[in-house]
Amino acid sequence: MHPVAENIQQVFPEAFQRAVEWRGDLTIHVQREHLHAVCRYLHDNSDMDYDYIVHVSSVDWPDQPERFEVVYEVYSIRRRARIRVKARVPEDDCVVDSMTDIWKGADFMEREVYDMMGIRFRHHPNLVRILMPDDYPEGFPLRKDFPLRGKGWRDTFPFIGEKTT
Amino acid sequence: MAYLLEDQRTTVYKVDPAHPESPSLPTLRTEEMMLNMGPQHPSTHGVLKVVLALEGERIVKAIPVLGFLHRGVEKLAEDGTYHQFIPHTDRLDYICAMYNNFAYCRAVEKLMDMTIPPRAEYLRTIVAEVQRIIGHLFWLGTQALDIGAMTVFFYTFRDREILLDFFDELCGARLTTSWYRIGGVERDLTPDLVEKLRRFVEYFPPKIDEYVAFLETNRIWLARTKGVAVISAEDAINFGLSGPTLRGSGIDYDLRKVEAYAAYGECEWAVPVGANGDTYDRYWVRIEEMRQSRNMIQQLLEKIPDGPVMASVPSVTLPPKEKVFNDLASMIQQFKLFSQGFQAPKGEIYCGTEAAKGELGFYIVSNGEGKPYRLKIRAPSFIHMGAFDYMARGYMIADIVTIFGTYDIVMGECDR
Numbered sequence: 001m002h003p004v005a006e007n008i009q010q011v012f013p014e015a016f017q018r019a020v021e022w023r024g025d026l027t028i029h030v031q032r033e034h035l036h037a038v039c040r041y042l043h044d045n046s047d048m049d050y051d052y053i054v055h056v057s058s059v060d061w062p063d064q065p066e067r068f069e070v071v072y073e074v075y076s077i078r079r080r081a082r083i084r085v086k087a088r089v090p091e092d093d094c095v096v097d098s099m100t101d102i103w104k105g106a107d108f109m110e111r112e113v114y115d116m117m118g119i120r121f122r123h124h125p126n127l128v129r130i131l132m133p134d135d136y137p138e139g140f141p142l143r144k145d146f147p148l149r150g151k152g153w154r155d156t157f158p159f160i161g162e163k164t165t
Numbered sequence: 166m167a168y169l170l171e172d173q174r175t176t177v178y179k180v181d182p183a184h185p186e187s188p189s190l191p192t193l194r195t196e197e198m199m200l201n202m203g204p205q206h207p208s209t210h211g212v213l214k215v216v217l218a219l220e221g222e223r224i225v226k227a228i229p230v231l232g233f234l235h236r237g238v239e240k241l242a243e244d245g246t247y248h249q250f251i252p253h254t255d256r257l258d259y260i261c262a263m264y265n266n267f268a269y270c271r272a273v274e275k276l277m278d279m280t281i282p283p284r285a286e287y288l289r290t291i292v293a294e295v296q297r298i299i300g301h302l303f304w305l306g307t308q309a310l311d312i313g314a315m316t317v318f319f320y321t322f323r324d325r326e327i328l329l330d331f332f333d334e335l336c337g338a339r340l341t342t343s344w345y346r347i348g349g350v351e352r353d354l355t356p357d358l359v360e361k362l363r364r365f366v367e368y369f370p371p372k373i374d375e376y377v378a379f380l381e382t383n384r385i386w387l388a389r390t391k392g393v394a395v396i397s398a399e400d401a402i403n404f405g406l407s408g409p410t411l412r413g414s415g416i417d418y419d420l421r422k423v424e425a426y427a428a429y430g431e432c433e434w435a436v437p438v439g440a441n442g443d444t445y446d447r448y449w450v451r452i453e454e455m456r457q458s459r460n461m462i463q464q465l466l467e468k469i470p471d472g473p474v475m476a477s478v479p480s481v482t483l484p485p486k487e488k489v490f491n492d493l494a495s496m497i498q499q500f501k502l503f504s505q506g507f508q509a510p511k512g513e514i515y516c517g518t519e520a521a522k523g524e525l526g527f528y529i530v531s532n533g534e535g536k537p538y539r540l541k542i543r544a545p546s547f548i549h550m551g552a553f554d555y556m557a558r559g560y561m562i563a564d565i566v567t568i569f570g571t572y573d574i575v576m577g578e579c580d581r
Contacts (some may be wrong), residue, residue, distance in 0.1 A: 022512045023275055052418075053405040054517065055543040059530050064170060073515055075529065077418050084515065105405030108551035116239070131232035132578055142242055142539075148244050 002026050004083060006047070012038055024083060034086035036097035039085060042074060043102045050074040050083060053099075056109035058117040060144045067091040071098065078102070089119060098124035110130075116142035136149055166198055197225060200311045202565065204233050211576025213569075215553075219562060227557040227565070229550050232579040236345045242540035246506025247273050247347060248483065252542070255341040256545065256576035260303050263296035263332075265578075266345035268518035272424065272527035273347045275516045277481055278507050280515025283428075284472040285349035289361070290428040291465050292335070292460040294342065295316040298369075299328050299523030300573070301451045301458075305376060308448070308570040310353050312389050321323055331361055348482035349475030359466065364461045373455055390445040394568045406543050408523030409450040411574055416444035420519040420559075423471075432464040444571040451573075481507045522546060522573050546579035548570065 001009075005019035005028050015034030015106045018028045018146055030038050042050040054073040061067060066088035073084045089096060098121035099106040110121045111130040118140035129136060199570040203214035203338040212233035217457065218226035236256065242250050254265035267289060281289075306321035336344040336351060336359060344351050354362075380386045396406070411418055419436045421429040437453030439446030474481050483502060484495035509531040517526035523545025530539040549572040557568050 017218040024513055024515050025276060027513070051402050053403075054515070054524070055526060055528060055541060057528055057539075059539045071528070077416060080423055082515070103405065104400070104403045104555070105548055105551055108547065109405075126505070129232075131235040133232070141237060146240075148240060 002029075004081070007047070007113070008038060008041075009031060011087060012043060022069065025082070027084040027086060029086050029088075030094050030141055032082045032089055033070075033089045035085065036099065039072060039074075039099050042083065042085070049076045049078050050081075052077050052101035053105045053109070056099075056106055056113055058113045058119055058142075060084060060142065062144045065090070068081050068094055070113070072077075074103070094119045095122055096120075098127075100124055116140060118143065186304040191340050193198060195220070195236070200562075204230075211574070211579070213574075213576055213579075214362045215565065217562065217565070222562045224557050224560055224562060224565070227554050229553050231550060231576075232580050234576045236581065238581045239540055239542060242428065242537050245504065245510065246507045246535050248502055248506065250537070251345070251347075252341070252343050255343055256577055257542065257581060258520065258522060258525070258546070258575045260349075260575055261296050261300040262340055262342045263292055263344060264300070264518070264520040264525065266343060268516070268520060268525040269291050270345045270525055271518055272514065272516035272529055273509075275510070275514045276529055276531060277347070277478075277507075279348055279476055279478060279481065281427075281476055282473045284353075284468045285476070286463050286579050287428045287431075288354060288474060289345065291462055291469075292350075294465075295328055295362070297458045297500055297521045298455050299325050301455050302328075304366065304521075304570070305448070309380065309386070311566040311570050312386060312538060314383060314386055315381065317376055320372070320376060320379070323433055325368070327365060327368075331358065331365070334358055334361075335456055338387070345574075347472070347562075348478060348485060349506045351414050353474050359490070362462060362466060365567050366459055369459050370456065371535065373452060373459075377452060387445070390448055391443060392441075393564050394441045394571050395418075395441065395446045395558065396552065396556055400555070401442065404555070406523070406552060407548070408519065408521070408573075409447050409454065410545075410549055412437065413447035413450050414438035415440050420517055420524060426518070428465055429461075431468060434461050435451060443446070444567055448569050463536065508533060508535055509537075517543065520545065522578070523549065524573065525578075542581055544578045544581060546576070547581070548573045550579055 001019055002021055004015040004026065008028055009016040012034055013140065015030045015038055017029040017031065042048045054075050054076040057071040059069040059071065061069065069086055070089055071084060071086050073082065075082045087096060096119065108130065110124055111127060113119055114127055115129045115132055128161055138153050140145060193392060198219045200217045201217055202217055204212045216230060217224055222455040238253055241253060251266055251269060254269045255262040257265045286449055300327040302321040306318040309317040332337050336342050347489055394416055395464045398416055401411050401526045402416060416437050417436055422436050437450045437457065439450050479498055484498045484550040489499045490494040511531060511533040513530040515526055515528045517524045524543065525545060526543035526545065528541040529537050532538040557565065
């Protein structure tokens with residue numbers, strides 16, 4: 001196993017689930033209750049030093065018991081190392097702790113995940129829609145059960161009228 | 166004077182009402198004003214609205230309202246094959262379409278674990294650096310125009326036009342290029358195009374000196390860029406800024422150097438790094454990057470090896486266009502790739518590429534089918550907007566256009 005993954009496993013034995021290395025990318029899966037603590041450790045510990053947030057993302061697996069996957073990808077500028085941390089979130093309680101207190105850049109990225117996938121972030125300072133309109137009524141467009149053409153809200157716009165078929 | 170308080174960030178003095186020597190001022194009613202800027206302000210580089218909370222002319226809060234150009238590109242990606250997504254990437258950062266193609270193709274190649282022929286790698290690097298020069302010329306012209314220096318705009322656009330004509334001859338389009346392919350590039354440079362690039366390489370350095378002479382002898386340019394939109398190195402990292410915006414704060418982080426992908430390891434070049442993290446340093450970094458890009462193009466044109474411009478992996482790469490209608494096997498290959506796509510292995514990758522604006526990354530999750538299961542675009546413009554409020558606070562309302570411009574923001578990429 002990768003030394004960073006081994007280190008995480010030793011420090012957080014209850015949180016660590018598994019580590020995957022594929023195509024040179026290191027991914028570790030953790031319990032979502034401990035996601036914030038693991039990220040805090042990755043950022044603050046001087047051996048880890050993951051100070052740069054690359055992206056926050058989410059994946060929808062509708063057929064699996066814990067439906068959503070939240071992905072944080074972070075980078076260490078000093079060590080030139082990248083790591084991906086993932087946690088599973090069930091549909092009926094899709095909440096994880098926000099990382100905005102660790103990486104300020106997570107603010108907009110988490111808002112986008114909320115907007116697109118409907119995953120909420122606890123203690124986020126301003127968790128509102130960012131790319132979709134504030135009054136968007138159709139739910140969360142990047143979920144797999146959302147049709148590509150939308151759910152018909154667009155056809156009700158008066159300026160589109162009868163032209164759409 | 167002792168009763169004046171200095172505002173650290175902007176060196177503007179305010180009267181301290183608690184100080185005994187303060188002159189008595191008439192009490193005026195003050196209130197915070199909300200101002201909507203946009204969504205169609207001509208200098209916002211796209212359709213962006215900013216809600217400003219103002220105290221007089223000073224910005225208390227600047228809230229960017231995004232999404233006016235949201236087209237659901239990530240959702241569309243899940244509906245098409247890997248090849249079909251390439252034209253969509255043109256429309257992300259439409260100023261630097263080549264770079265988006267490059268970043269996407271690199272990500273898919275990492276997913277497929279492919280090797281690219283050396284000539285294709287060189288061509289990719291040369292064209293990417295041409296695109297970087299175009300992007301920086303565009304930025305320099307519009308940023309100077311926003312601040313009020315109109316002349317530079319005409320000069321940079323004159324030179325940008327030469328390179329856009331080059332693209333036009335290369336792939337038939339000036340902006341939406343789609344020239345990169347998974348596994349290589351669409352076609353080779355003709356000798357005529359190589360000659361054109363050689364002439365440009367000779368022509369360009371005095372022109373950079375010309376822009377610099379225009380701007381750095383201009384007191385207004387200096388006054389409006391030095392000390393404006395300052396961000397420290399720690400904050401820049403913490404916000405996830407990238408590209409010239411990060412390097413202007415003194416962080417030596419450039420993926421072209423760190424990963425040395427394509428042919429970046431084959432030529433001599435340096436990463437320009439600023440010191441103060443203000444708009445002027447970011448401007449300086451971009452000017453130096455144009456010089457470096459020009460040097461890279463010159464070196465790579467000398468060293469470029471012969472060979473194919475496309476990897477030959479029939480299950481993944483497209484057949485040459487001229488064979489598609491004349492050769493049965495190639496036609497079947499083309500048909501299969503566009504109707505079903507190729508089966509990517511199960512797994513997920515992230516691949517970042519240093520685009521003109523910053524780190525453009527693609528995070529692709531594949532479940533073994535012919536389409537991406539999930540495709541996430543790490544757009545530098547979007548992440549830079551996250552730091553906008555932090556960087557704008559305390560400055561004057563007139564600085565807002567400078568602060569937008571300093572990120573080199575393009576809304577097509579920001580909203581996706």
